[in-house]
Amino acid sequence: MTAARDEAEAHVRAAVPDAGPAPADIALLYTWMRTRTEHLAPGRQRARDQVIYRQGLEAAIAVGDTAAVRPHPCPACGCVGLFWQKARQAAVCVNRHCRDQDGLAHAWTLARLAHEHVARTDRLKSAAT
Template identity: 55%
Template structure:
């Protein structure tokens, strides 16, 4: 499970170092007006997103370990801190922790525009590798035309559900291997 932690931390670190800067729009096609106020020196949407992610982990940690001490100053160390202070929990709660970490890793990938992270998961209903991210719905959709709900619409899955399924598969594989 530590691999989820490292990937999620790496994605959060990458968000902080590369995506917090406002994006350049490239050369303009013709004349444009000059803005009357300067743009923010950082991407506030990404900053708010990162703050919410770290706050969620801190809330989960403090609920399980109220005396956990201050959260780490380095944003990507939050997941190590989370695991360290929740290692004493019963197995079900530790699995929930892994689901939170993995879900946040998927969310970080989506924030960076890496929707291919979704394609690495089989559809929970039909087990095909046809999941694609739909930003408008905020869910992963299965593109298998046989995988539809009662209304005939493509089945869709939240990141939380995909993370729960992934962690459960990993746990099952680990149990069978021992």
């Protein structure tokens, strides 16, 4: 949890050096991140949202909730139902036809899933307006 907190604070300070002190209460950290970076360009806000989302996935995996990756569509084929493969430290596609150049099931980092999730959310928001 300390590493996640340090990463989140460093992410904010890289964009906003005078962001003020980060809250001592970890529950308020992501609110602090959002409020201190809400004026940044959309790309920087997406990067912030990716950090927040990835850290949420990492926390879920750390406590054994590997089902947290299941609702994410595979970035290669779009199938829903990824599963966590501990040995690869990655979410793996269940589609037997979805293979990489080595013939292995496509595997995705939590960072990639966070990137795809935030991008998909942004597309949905812009389509809704």
